[in-house]
Amino acid sequence: MSELIYGQDTGFVLFEDDVTKTLNNFRQNGKRNEAGGILIGFRRDPHLHVISCTTPYKKDKCSRFEFLRRDPLHNLAARRYWKESKGQIYYLGDWHTHPVATPLPSSIDHHEWRKLTKSKLGPDLLFVIVGRTKWYVQYKSQTLHLLGI
Numbered sequence: 458m459s460e461l462i463y464g465q466d467t468g469f470v471l472f473e474d475d476v477t478k479t480l481n482n483f484r485q486n487g488k489r490n491e492a493g494g495i496l497i498g499f500r501r502d503p504h505l506h507v508i509s510c511t512t513p514y515k516k517d518k519c520s521r522f523e524f525l526r527r528d529p530l531h532n533l534a535a536r537r538y539w540k541e542s543k544g545q546i547y548y549l550g551d552w553h554t555h556p557v558a559t560p561l562p563s564s565i566d567h568h569e570w571r572k573l574t575k576s577k578l579g580p581d582l583l584f585v586i587v588g589r590t591k592w593y594v595q596y597k598s599q600t601l602h603l604l605g606i
């Protein structure tokens with residue numbers, strides 16, 4: 458089992474096994490390009506449960522040091538979950554990779570995350586950066602720490 462739980466005073470985030478495996482499969486080992494997508498799940502305040510994610514699609518921009526989510530299929534996936542669950546499962550945030558062991562958000566990441574939190578999506582978004590060995594997880598503007606497996 459490779460479920461991951463991250464948390465702090467703001468609550469916990471549980472990543473389902475399939476999500477953990479998918480994100481780890483995109484680690485930037487060797488000369489792989491950055492990858493990314495969206496995180497889908499549900500909120501049981503103050504906790505989040507991530508049950509699915511999208512991965513890069515054809516219209517996304519993937520390069521060694523950049524991932525830009527451009528393909529509308531990400532939004533369609535989130536809408537499908539929302540519709541099929543009658544609004545119980547939805548977009549929770551974004552994820553992408555960095556080509557380092559222990560990732561930290563870049564100034565570009567901070568800028569993009571500020572834009573998203575000021576949008577109609579609201580301030581309570583989840584952001585994940587998958588590094589070569591560790592993840593960076595941020596929820597409600599706080600860095601979360603790995604609590605258990």
